Structures are given as C-alpha cells and as structure tokens.
Amino acid sequence: MPVKNTEVQYHIGLSQDQLCGARYALLPGDPGRVTPIAKVFDRHHELGQHREYRSAIAYVDRLPILVMSTGIGSPSTAIAVEELARIGIQYFIRLGTTGTIQPQINLGDVIISEAAVRLEGTSQHYAPLEYPATGSITLTNSLCDAARRLGIPTHVGITCSSDSFWPGQERYDSFTGYVLRRFHGSVEEWRRLRVLNFEMETAALFIVCRVFALEAASLCGVIAQRTESEAVRKDVYDIVQERLSKIAKTAISIHQTTVETR
Ligand code: URA
Numbered sequence: 001m002p003v004k005n006t007e008v009q010y011h012i013g014l015s016q017d018q019l020c021g022a023r024y025a026l027l028p029g030d031p032g033r034v035t036p037i038a039k040v041f042d043r044h045h046e047l048g049q050h051r052e053y054r055s056a057i058a059y060v061d062r063l064p065i066l067v068m069s070t071g072i073g074s075p076s077t078a079i080a081v082e083e084l085a086r087i088g089i090q091y092f093i094r095l096g097t098t099g100t101i102q103p104q105i106n107l108g109d110v111i112i113s114e115a116a117v118r119l120e121g122t123s124q125h126y127a128p129l130e131y132p133a134t135g136s137i138t139l140t141n142s143l144c145d146a147a148r149r150l151g152i153p154t155h156v157g158i159t160c161s162s163d164s165f166w167p168g169q170e171r172y173d174s175f176t177g178y179v180l181r182r183f184h185g186s187v188e189e190w191r192r193l194r195v196l197n198f199e200m201e202t203a204a205l206f207i208v209c210r211v212f213a214l215e216a217a218s219l220c221g222v223i224a225q226r227t228e229s230e231a232v233r234k235d236v237y238d239i240v241q242e243r244l245s246k247i248a249k250t251a252i253s254i255h256q257t258t259v260e261t262r
Helices: 031-039 074-086 137-150 186-192 202-211 234-260
Strands: 024-027 043-050 053-060 063-068 091-100 110-119 154-162 195-199 215-225
Touching: 024 074, 031 043, 031 053, 031 063, 031 234, 053 234, 063 074, 063 234, 074 091, 074 202, 091 137, 091 202, 091 234, 110 137, 110 195, 110 202, 110 234, 137 154, 137 215, 137 234, 154 202, 186 195, 195 215, 202 215, 215 234
Parallel strands: 024 063, 024 091, 091 215, 110 154, 154 195
Antiparallel strands: 043 053, 053 063, 091 195, 110 215
C-alpha cells in the first residue's frame, strides 16, 4: 500500500488524502469557475478554498479529477503546480480564457496551445529563456481529438503568456493609457509571427511541468477579439465555459485509454 501524504500544502490548503487518488487536474484561473466545471462531470464534491485556490473533486465514471483554480498569472500557477505535484497530480490541463489577435478566430472559439511565448518572469526561475515552453504531445492531442469529436470550433498553435493584462498585451485602455515603447507594435509583430492569442498562465505551466517531468496542456476560450476591440466580452463566458468543460471531460477519457494501452 502506498503511503498517503497527509501534509497540508501551504498555499493550496490540500493534502493527498483529500484527492481520492486523482492524477488529473483541471485548472481554471478563476475560483468562480471551479463549481460550474465540476458540475459538467458525472458527480462531484467540493473541497474548499484557500487564498485563490478553490477546489473540487469531479468524476468521469469512477476516475477522480481535481478541479482547482490557479488565480491569475504565472506566480500563483507555478505555486499550484509545485504543491499539486507533491500530492500526486501528474496531468495538468489549463482551462482558461483568452484574447485572440488573429482575425480568423471568433469569439467563443477554443484555442489549444502547442507552445507558449515566455513573456513573463516566473518560468525563468525554473529554466533559462532559451528553453522552449511546450505542452505534452499526448495530452494536447487528446484535447484536439476531443474538440474534433464534439465539433467545437478549435484552433491549435502558439500562445503568448504575458505577466500583465494591459501593457504586455499592448492594451491602451489602461488607467493611464501609457504603454512602454518596448511593447509598441508588439501585437502586430506577434500576429505576423502567427501567435494566436494572449493569456497569462500557459508558459509557466508548461515550463514547470516539463522540468518536473509532468504533463501539461492548455485550452482557452476566446473572450476578446483584439483585431476588433480591446474589450472583454462577458456575454460569451457561458458558451466558453461549457465548451472547455466538455472538451476536458472527453479528452481525459481519450487520454486514459491512450495511457492504458501504451
Ligand atoms: N485574458 C488575457 O490575459 N487577455 C485577454 O485578452 C483575455 C483574457
């Protein structure tokens, strides 16, 4: 019998014996999205909340899955991975929201990240900037297969993970409207380099998981279309939320089968 770790992790407030053997974690940023995601599964129970980390256990048939929020940005995401790794999580799937910078991508569409631009600082505490931030091929392929199976409009490519919502994503609707010269024209440049979208967590997730020999994938719903407007569209939240949850549920079943037949 493996010994269970009953030590409560400092930031997330969870111990291994609360996870019911879960090896998969679904990671939204927003604590408010934990229960709605868990409800899409066959059954669930809540675990509680510590700081920005709200958690629940959801099941696909008898397979337990942890749903836990990371809060916004790379530092809190890296902390989540560190502490979840210690209590037995092996597979990490981000379920986030994002702004696209490509005109062919629509509000409500889903973006799966193959890799991420490291426009943040946290991941450099784990690996030098030359090291690529890439997702797990098997986990990412499971997301792609699930999205295809469900007929959900999906785009696969490179994501830019920024440490700031306004200047790093070249948004001028900030408090002062001032954006450092270094970021002027950056959205156009990323667009020309075929980057699909901006968000704030994927690069750190990919780097920390990769250097820990854990597997990560990232799936985001489009809530801002930056070629049209800087605004975030709250009215597409529910569509995005439902799509991400359904894809994740199907992807975990696909991935389980892949892992079992390896
Ligand atoms: N999250 C981001 O970081 N940027 C957006 O445009 C939308 C969500």
